[in-house]
Amino acid sequence: MEILILFETVEGQTRKIVDRVDQQIRGAGHGVRLFNTEDRLASLSFDGIDKVILAAPVHERRHPKNFEVLIGSSLSDFKSRQTLLISVSLKAAFPEGMAEARDYLKELEMRTNFEPDFRALTAGAVRTSSYGYFESQVIQFVVLDGRDVDLIDGVREFTDWDKLYAEVAAFIDATPSQIADT
Ligand SMILES: Cc1cc2nc3c(=O)[nH]c(=O)nc-3n(C[C@H](O)[C@H](O)[C@H](O)COP(=O)(O)O)c2cc1C
Numbered sequence: 001m002e003i004l005i006l007f008e009t010v011e012g013q014t015r016k017i018v019d020r021v022d023q024q025i026r027g028a029g030h031g032v033r034l035f036n037t038e039d040r041l042a043s044l045s046f047d048g049i050d051k052v053i054l055a056a057p058v059h060e061r062r063h064p065k066n067f068e069v070l071i072g073s074s075l076s077d078f079k080s081r082q083t084l085l086i087s088v089s090l091k092a093a094f095p096e097g098m099a100e101a102r103d104y105l106k107e108l109e110m111r112t113n114f115e116p117d118f119r120a121l122t123a124g125a126v127r128t129s130s131y132g133y134f135e136s137q138v139i140q141f142v143v144l145d146g147r148d149v150d151l152i153d154g155v156r157e158f159t160d161w162d163k164l165y166a167e168v169a170a171f172i173d174a175t176p177s178q179i180a181d182t
Contacts, residue, residue, distance in 0.1 A: 093123035093158035129154035
């Protein structure tokens with residue numbers, strides 16, 4: 001099977017997630033093609049692609065614009081293929097934040113008219129070393145709601161890798177009639 005991963009990252013955590021998922025899928029004996037939706041000069045082809053994974057982070061309540069534009073213009077290519085959307089956010093790191101994490105994805109779906117077959121709400125990371133004053137204030141008071149977070153070397157990773165690998169494995173193994181919802 002050949003899997004296309006469309007992704008975008010701002011601070012690198014989604015890129016790390018994509019790299020790990022890439023290794024997981026190759027390890028299961030399938031092929032992977034990566035496409036960064038920030039790269040406007042690259043041409044995107046769905047030829048020979050069986051399934052598509054889309055992965056992007058949430059910043060200030062939404063996924064990157066380029067990522068959404070690319071989804072909107074690829075709807076016909078998604079119709080005949082199973083899709084998994086990995087939405088990376090910090091709200092997804094906390095049980096009480098899951099409803100909001102779900103809302104970010106719902107808003108993307110409403111704006112693009114795209115409904116993925118599978119959804120993975122995935123916790124991202126805090127990387128204070130790459131934040132300016134504005135970003136740290138948003139993270140501390142808006143995203144983390146004033147929660148105290150322990151940082152090791154300026155990074156705190158919340159991504160639950162086992163949960164993500166299980167979600168990706170379920171997607172890869174699904175036959176076309178097995179459409180799951182999270
Ligand atoms: C300026 C800024 C705004 C953010 N806004 C949100 C947000 O509204 N909701 C949320 O759940 N996470 C938010 N986050 C957290 C990111 O989703 C998280 O750090 C994620 O790991 C970023 O992925 P990336 O490294 O691939 O860019 C924000 C992060 C930054 C730096």
